[in-house]
Amino acid sequence: MYGLPGTIGRLWKLICLLGWWGNKVHFTFKTIFQAVRAWRPFSGKKKVAQPGYHATYGDMLQQEPKGLLAGLAGRVREKVNAGQGNWRERWQRRGLCLAVTFAGLFLVALFIRGPLLSAVAGINSFQVRDIVINGCRITTPSLIREMTGLGYDLNLIKIDLPALEREITTHPWIKRATVQREWPDVLRVDVVEYRPEAMIALQESGDDAFFYVDRSGVIFSPVKVGQDLDFPVITGFYDRADVENRRAHLADILTFIKLARKNNPNLPWQNVSEISVDELGGVVLYLVEKPFPIYLGHGEIKHKYSRLKRVLKALYGKKEKIGIDDVAYIQMDYQKNKVLVAQSAVN
Numbered sequence: 001m002y003g004l005p006g007t008i009g010r011l012w013k014l015i016c017l018l019g020w021w022g023n024k025v026h027f028t029f030k031t032i033f034q035a036v037r038a039w040r041p042f043s044g045k046k047k048v049a050q051p052g053y054h055a056t057y058g059d060m061l062q063q064e065p066k067g068l069l070a071g072l073a074g075r076v077r078e079k080v081n082a083g084q085g086n087w088r089e090r091w092q093r094r095g096l097c098l099a100v101t102f103a104g105l106f107l108v109a110l111f112i113r114g115p116l117l118s119a120v121a122g123i124n125s126f127q128v129r130d131i132v133i134n135g136c137r138i139t140t141p142s143l144i145r146e147m148t149g150l151g152y153d154l155n156l157i158k159i160d161l162p163a164l165e166r167e168i169t170t171h172p173w174i175k176r177a178t179v180q181r182e183w184p185d186v187l188r189v190d191v192v193e194y195r196p197e198a199m200i201a202l203q204e205s206g207d208d209a210f211f212y213v214d215r216s217g218v219i220f221s222p223v224k225v226g227q228d229l230d231f232p233v234i235t236g237f238y239d240r241a242d243v244e245n246r247r248a249h250l251a252d253i254l255t256f257i258k259l260a261r262k263n264n265p266n267l268p269w270q271n272v273s274e275i276s277v278d279e280l281g282g283v284v285l286y287l288v289e290k291p292f293p294i295y296l297g298h299g300e301i302k303h304k305y306s307r308l309k310r311v312l313k314a315l316y317g318k319k320e321k322i323g324i325d326d327v328a329y330i331q332m333d334y335q336k337n338k339v340l341v342a343q344s345a346v347n
Helices: 003-037 053-062 068-081 087-121 141-148 161-168 240-245 247-260 301-316
Strands: 130-134 174-182 186-193 196-204 207-214 219-222 233-235 272-277 283-287 293-297 327-335 338-343
Touching: 130 141, 141 161, 161 174, 196 219, 196 240, 196 247, 240 247, 247 272, 247 283, 247 301, 293 301, 301 327, 301 338
Parallel strands: 130 186, 196 233, 233 272, 293 327
Antiparallel strands: 174 186, 196 207, 207 219, 272 283, 283 293, 327 338
């Protein structure tokens, strides 16, 4: 943009600016440094000036300090040199002087930060020449560039990384984002997307709709036309507020779905059609091939899943008096350590 002569000119301006500020604060920090050198914190005797002290520093000490920092340094020096004190007081004075020194450095950094960044930001070498976006599955790099306005006309130094990360995570499918600078001209974006575990039916703005929910129970995005529908459906919740009030019931459902992903031959994940929560808070399971309900109840989901596998194995194998086609419903919490398999009235 500026070429080699323009870049050299900007660097020269930056050097001159730093030199001007250095001259402004030189007297202040030199005065403080001389005061610190003159201390004798562990000496009980009153400090006596060394030969040549007044000849060396007398004129400087008699000068009227100029500027806020120089004035503070003069006051600190006067208190340090006044009277006799114990070692604790002397170390407190030294800490005060060091605090003033660091405060001065901080103020100087504030004054030169703006001009310094402006000068460096004008160098063509820091203009973004490559944008690397990783981790997209449902989203795309072009979508992230469009929603954030990322382009090759940006300067790598001027990009606000935290603000950019927050903007990227406004997309419903993106769980978190990390943006990094790779000097001198590469911007790297790593995104982590939600992974749906099931679909949940809720009311949104008065209408029934389906949303994706991940394995931790986060409802993150509505289901749109053309998206994947091959997930178990969770029903029985009214809206998002109802989900928050009955978070334990949702946790039971997600635990069962997670166990079903082990794909036991008698109870595979693909055979889970719907899992509902009834009015009493019990979990009810419906399989894809069989319409009868399986009442799991509330709690002890892992134990009930293990027992249900054995029950279905017996029903599919017809090792009992009735087979899977004769079942009206299965109640896993019928009694303690007992399962009720009800036979269909038709059979």
